[in-house]
Amino acid sequence: MLGSRYVRVKKFADLTGYTEKAVYRKIEDGVWLDGREYRRAPDGNICIDLEGYQKWVEGGREPALSR
Template identity: 50%
Template sequence: MLRYLTIRKFAAESGYTEDAIRSKIHAGIWMQDKVWKKAPDGRILVDVEGYHEWVESGGALKLRLKGPAHGSSPPPLV
């Protein structure tokens, strides 16, 4: 079995729909470079080993936030 699969192939193997996979990626549930990678040609590939780690961790692999969330305000000045 290959380590990296296209979304279509991973969907066929895992039972997740392609939309569910894209939603997990877009929402940050699956972290880039942990559960998925962008190939040199720009395609998104699912890292099967990273997926297994995500499953076994109970989904504990979290997205590292890159700044404040949309709509959030800075902390109040005291």
């Protein structure tokens, strides 16, 4: 799977140390947006865009919605 741009949430958690719950929370809270940090696959599964994640880390984007 080396070189994949998109990974499922479980694999992303294994790669980065973020918990699956933290990933889903970032999506629910609007910190990560569909088409930017993740995409929903045709089967409905969430796939994290590793390029989008890297840009988010490097750019320090703030959440779209504050708590």
